[in-house]
Amino acid sequence: MILYGIPTCDTCKKALKALERAGRDVAFRDIRAEPLTPAEIAEIVGEFGDAAVNRQSTTYRGFNDFLKASDPEAQIAAQPTVMKRPVIKADRWYLGWDAKTEAALTA
Known part of the structure; x- marks a missing residue:
């Protein structure tokens, strides 16, 4: 199992x-x-689509108009921390950490 995130993210720490x-x-x-490879970014965006990008983040809000209008792969490639976290690759992909994900992965 791989947990993709950043060490300062409280949600990533909690999930880990x-x-x-x-x-x-x-x-x-x-x-x-x-950093994620282009193939990894494509796989994550292929699994989650636009939901892979955290549009409420300060990182996203700091994007210029061109980057905001870009596709999710370009946004994550430009600034990996804009990715919603954590992304977990286990038996399948999981995005974020909520009760449902926790139950599926810790049971």
Whole structure:
């Protein structure tokens, strides 16, 4: 299982701790230190579409009009932290950390 995120993200920290407490083997991938490849970005956007981009983030709000009008792959490639976090690759893809995702991955 791979958890894609950033180490300062509280939601990523919460998800990582819950998964480790549940005995899951989790590899944390810091998307700032080890940027996503174009193929990885395409796979994530292919799975989640526009939902892969956190449009409420200060990162997104700081985008210029050209970047805001770009497709999600270009937005994530330009600034990886605009990606909604965490993205978890397990038996399938998961986006975000809510009760449903936690139940599916820690049961």
